[in-house]
Amino acid sequence: AQRVTQPEKLLSVFKGAPVELKCNYSYSGSPELFWYVQYSRQRLQLLLRHISRESIKGFTADLNKGETSFHLKKPFAQEEDSAMYYCALSDTNRDDKIIFGKGTRLHILP
Amino acid sequence: DARVTQTPRHKVTEMGQEVTMRCQPILGHNTVFWYRQTMMQGLELLAYFRNRAPLDDSGMPKDRFSAEMPDATLATLKIQPSEPRDSAVYFCASGLARGPNYGYTFGSGTRLTVV
Structure with missing residues (x-):
């Protein structure tokens, strides 16, 4: 079954330190993966898509098919990065149904 | 920026009452999702539509x-009758499946409290 796993519910990182939010997926096919971010009491926003190979707000994510991972990274954390981060997979075998992980709350310590 | 509009933003209702949540997707988007967000379960997909046709509502308690x-x-999205366990934030999202701007835009959500 298609599944997205974010093993950490909470990640606390000091300002200026590197950030890595883990995401692993289970999918039989070529996945399309996303990261969404939700700042306090706001709507979810698309952060980046693996097909775009983009860097948004200093964040990058590389799809590793061997490890079935799509970890989100940033070299230097900023206080404004504190938010809830969701990894998501588009099930291209099932009409692009979007499946989300349970999310990781990133807390940047001053 | 084009936005997905959800109404109402907040709703408090008594158990047993009907609740209707509305979503205005971005013009031109052909896919609409409904999600429920709770602390315990995170984001759960309830239903989604492509070109107005329902594709999957298996995540929704159909009764x-x-x-x-x-x-x-x-x-x-309607709930009838509502129950306290339905208390959650309900999000609508719209987008273009696999178009050049693939990815979905979320609304601000409806925070539902059933007492």
């Missing part, structure tokens, strides 16, 4: 929930 798209500018 009390129903989702429709009466036209391209409106998606609705």
